[in-house]
Amino acid sequence: MAAEPKKIIIDTDPGIDDAMAILLALRSPEVEVIGLTTIYGNVYTTLATRNALHLLEVAGRTDIPVAEGSHVTLTFREFFLFMASLFPVKKGTKLRIADFVHGADGLGNQNFDPPKGKPLEQSAAAFLVEQAKLHPGKVTVVALGPLTNIALAIELDPEFCKNIGQIVLLGGAFSVNGNVNPAAEANIFGDPDAADIVFTCGADILAVGINVTHQVVLTDAERDKLIQSNGKFAQYLCKILEVYFSYHHEAYSMRGVYLHDPTALLAAVNPSLLTYTEGAVRVQRTGITRGLTLLYNKQKSFGEVTEWTDKPTVKVAVTVDAPTVVKLLMERLMES
């Protein structure tokens, strides 16, 4: 008898590689997407919500709910709540939005029609808490953007970390340079305070960092194969991928793109595609290395108490079967 599909919620900032991961998830029988929650990162949260609804309409899956997430980082949020109580005036935020990677609309400057659907009334954090409680130990969150919503879910319900089955997150640059600056990877840099809360919350966490996703490349030749296929999702993605290819060409002088989000998604679909190590991860929250992720492998027992002492163990991906990830992605998108 086939195993019941794993319930997943994708926390996402679509985003071209997010779009690939979402469509891939919808073509993966091993998982059932029970919701999308949105976050800023590649675009602002409002646009992330719009794009999430749009992608579900493209896929004909408007039965899947979308819950809108935080518009600001954890610290800004706390500051706002405090200031709003004193002066009810809105101020601008200084989010780092990667529109130069994904286009101004987040989906390769295609300017699609606005979606017809609407997000739930419920916030992303409330949705995450509710679903984890409803299916204890059975829901996997695949977090593809900054970790604000997950940290808010932890704040909202201290039981969330126990109720959630696993958090597979795309984030961090473990023992390699970041992609925002030499220290930091984009998702962790987006909200380092939230990331540190998530890494130390005690949930079952698998972090897939760019030390792993930089091994997974979709080449120009593979994109050509996607273009030539009749797959509906492949056709759609090839339209939006142009901007992402140009960015990689400029930034990395490469003829191909990194498959960050699809790799993290497939790590949730089939964990045996990766190997991982274990230890405690802390995130640098200030200074020039803000957003740095540092894994303590617990091989040395330090004489003194450190910021890593007694912190829970998480899994950090080390290797990936890149050819199989690319093959699965291509096959599933071309069949669609």
Ligand SMILES: O=c1[nH]cnc2c1ncn2[C@@H]1O[C@H](CO)[C@@H](O)[C@H]1O
């Ligand atoms: O150079 C970059 N700057 C900012 N964000 C990036 C860059 N390259 C990729 N991403 C986005 O951030 C996540 C991986 O870190 C991915 O979701 C990717 O879309």
